[in-house]
Amino acid sequence: MSEILRFRDWAEPVPPAAREVVSKLPEADEGRPPLLFVPGLGHGGWAFAEHWLGHVAARGFPAHAVTPRAGGDLRAQAHDVVQVAASLPRQAVLIGHGTGARVVARALGRYPARAAVLVAPVLDGWAALGAALRSNPAGTVPALAGGRLRFSARQLFGANVPAEEAAAHLERIGARPRADLFGRADLPEPVGGPPVLVAGSPDDRVVPRAALDRAAARYGGAPLLFPGMGHYLMLEPSWAEPIDAVLDWLLKEL
Template identity: 30%
Template structure:
């Protein structure tokens, strides 16, 4: 049970609304970051996590959607477009910020947000407070946390709450990102060097060119790019989301013994951080076929053609999860 919840009690009764009945989501998105509620919840450990939630209309039993971000991001990356889009479709939608990211706290004296296991345990605590099994939608390093969520690697691990579905968007593969980084360095060494420098020095906080190259397609409008770069700055991580050395020592992740829910693995054709080979590795890990989306970069939830990613995700939910 979640303790000290500083937002309305988790109640996930929602109503359906077909996509063609939506109001103009593009119009909604312009004011989203100011209008969506940012609340918080206190974990049993005492650490407070940032929670952004839009409750769906009452009267239906659609599963809730829970969104999980990656490195250098926080709940804000879902607030601008995906949360209002899926809420308009009738879903109860929630995004959380991992420890030390966005407005989430970190344990006193801790130099990083935790391990992928501790983040998975936090996720289990969040999900245990939900009225229904959620569809977990994860991105980048958040995808690796989601993959860790569905496996038990240590003797003291308890079984975590079940999921209704799992979507891995531009996810770090189960072996980590060393394979992708090595392939990029071999095929396009200058790009590989710029990306490595960008992550080490956080150059994307200072340079719009670096920000676009790392996360977005080349046709991202300058005004939108400047707005997102400002959000990267204002919502900057208090500490690294994980300690990379300890992360690599716990990889590759094993395959889950049994996973009853449908799994969707999505990649972007213009992703410079997770390449197609990395996406295919993740899909093979779960015995599924990858879905590669054209003309999108790593941050497909914010990119110029974000709507095409949202529509394909919604289509999978309606056809593969709700009818399963």
């Protein structure tokens, strides 16, 4: 597909839709680029609002999380991300989690981000599906027939997440996977050549270690690893560790 001749976007632009954006701004504007978080399948901006947004703002970066339109395909979700990014006063850093990383990867082909971070990225749906079948067969098989994907606490969270907390999060996470969020289609070349970081946990039961390595290699690097954590790095008790490492990386790259 040509990135220059965009007949589909010219003839059938993505229609506008409501997009929920949660923001936390630093007390003083230090001219730092805003961070825009993009959630993956089954959760919304709230997952970042829990700990990360406040922490990021306290470290001097404007922090925003967008929940792309419900039921949108990959094209519509990437459109939502680019729309929100372009509405920010400065060139934004895009940070996607899970299938949200795939949305970010797609958005990077359309918007020259200041930098991008793919956290526990589901870029290759087949690897994620294999991992899900291994760790949670009963919850995954119905989804193959178009049913609801049921996660288990053991699948999504690391061992150090208290059971009741994990159960509370699970309540809010639910997803009916869309085929195109999982496809293996080529990811576009990021426009403007932004630095891209891949972060994740070797103990993530959704994104296997090999998938992290492949994702990082795709963007010319090695993954930043946080052993012992589960898939939802932003909801674990040690949530500060990965986000601090990401911000340190960002300060070095800017």
